[in-house]
Amino acid sequence: MRILLDGMGGDYAPVEIVKGAVAAAREIDDTIAILGPEDRIRECLENEGWQGDNIEVINCTEVITNDEAPAMAVKKKKDSTISKGMTLMKDGAADAFISAGSTGALLSGGLLLLGRIKGIKRPAIAAFFPKIGMNDTTLLLDCGANVDSKPEYLLQNGIMGSIFVECVKGKTNPAVRLLNVGAEDAKGDELRKEAFSLLKDSDLNFEGNIEGRDVVHTDCDVVVCDGFSGNVFLKSSEGMALALLKAVKEKLTEGIRAKLGAALSYNKLKELKDEFDYSQEGAAPILGLKGAVLKMHGNSKALEVYYAVKKAIPYVENDVTGKIEKAIGKKSIFGLKITD
């Protein structure tokens, strides 16, 4: 297996990206190919004391920044890490592509250079959301690839999410729910009402609507949403979690009495923080493209890179892409109402 890693994506590239690649490469037999300016990447590898043989460097002279218009940048900067990575994927020269770079550029590059799976209307960004106290996650999609959605996209999100969870987490017949403003069947806007009946008529294990407040503690595997509300959901939950954990820390260090208390509670609070820590979940797959493309947070460091590489392996090994293609093609399996 050959895993491509965008050496120039994110806030801490290339140093932390290379550091994470080295940590992962030491544990796996597969090859990691880092895309970026060869000199800089090699220098970073040297600084890490790397002497193994399963890291390659693929020279790229350009980088796409977050400020550029994605589609334009992808077309113009043919020697950028993202354009080159997508082209290598398209050519079958790599099995997965991981990047902490611009989401827009990754999506544009995916659509323009790698392409969609036949029958898939829109690729979707799938994020792992922690279920507190359950040591598990829910796969939430779409989290921002398509802000203007149609009911059919939501059905396809349910299909892609189910296949991903089944393949990568080994969970059979994953439970799917639709993010909505109420739990009752008839709730929501026009988009949700139509998506609900499509999901209900499909062969997915659809368990109905779910409200924003219940995702964190409900035993369900896939939460289907449009890119706008998924993004709002994810970011508001994150914002609240970060604000609260910060506030807990501040409160616990106000005054000697509380400080002493905090010292005694430290390990327990640390455990809690880890439970909310997304870093070990790996990167967010962009499902629906003709290959395994994974998006890391822009602020990813070596640990996130390490987990992203390790978690990409079952994605490829279980042929998620092929299975999505098959499911979308065989209308009978899922009882789909897909027109292409």
Add this chain to the structure above:
Amino acid sequence: MRILLDGMGGDYAPVEIVKGAVAAAREIDDTIAILGPEDRIRECLENEGWQGDNIEVINCTEVITNDEAPAMAVKKKKDSTISKGMTLMKDGAADAFISAGSTGALLSGGLLLLGRIKGIKRPAIAAFFPKIGMNDTTLLLDCGANVDSKPEYLLQNGIMGSIFVECVKGKTNPAVRLLNVGAEDAKGDELRKEAFSLLKDSDLNFEGNIEGRDVVHTDCDVVVCDGFSGNVFLKSSEGMALALLKAVKEKLTEGIRAKLGAALSYNKLKELKDEFDYSQEGAAPILGLKGAVLKMHGNSKALEVYYAVKKAIPYVENDVTGKIEKAIGKKSIFGLKITD
């Protein structure tokens, strides 16, 4: 001033509603009129030892439940607390109406019996969202009245929210933002792009887009959103806050060492919990109706009722309804592009 209180709305009616009414009535000169079956309400008043003269009881023989189709129920059950309350408001026999009953019935009753302010396209539910560590709140609207929205509704939400914050919190020129998937101007779906330009062209103090994760710590007064994403935002933040606070409590009572720590930190953690406690904020105003209508959480107890009554007073005294009507009428003031 005569404040109507739905004695039969919510999970703890009528006992907790009456208890809260008594607590508020003891501190204010205005009259509280409780709607409900007279015998039961009077019995509750007796149990509270009420002997004052500023609580009235208005007999209602019917109640609208959460399971009923709202518009139908409002029309059919003319002697329900909600229908009667709205009719009294319409007739000018009361200044505010507070209820913890069905949101749908309150909205339907508001639209059918009380009516919209002239020029207002859709009323909106406005909720107070805590800004952590800033001892302040942001007014978020709409939180679920309209799940299918148009750009113009969002502009009107900005206007209504600004007037409410200016009148009730005394903040001049409140800062308004648009809930979106990114902070840059051009972000979002079609609805957001059009709403952005309407807000930008208005005379509101519009400061641009805001992402879900930043609301909790950004110094802005009004966050404009459509009813679907506002509902998702509010419920996901709430869900995360509740799950986290529960987890903190559980972690801190695992093992003797942590328990001792928790005992020492108790006061500080209590302070934090209070900061996230919405109960003191009062009820959520449904802005855009021809009168002050406020919706309490279904799980409201006496404390919430007490604060809802007290916070309703400045809403009426400052004539928020009249000011919204004026602002919407005088197109020149806000540079509105409103067609009616």
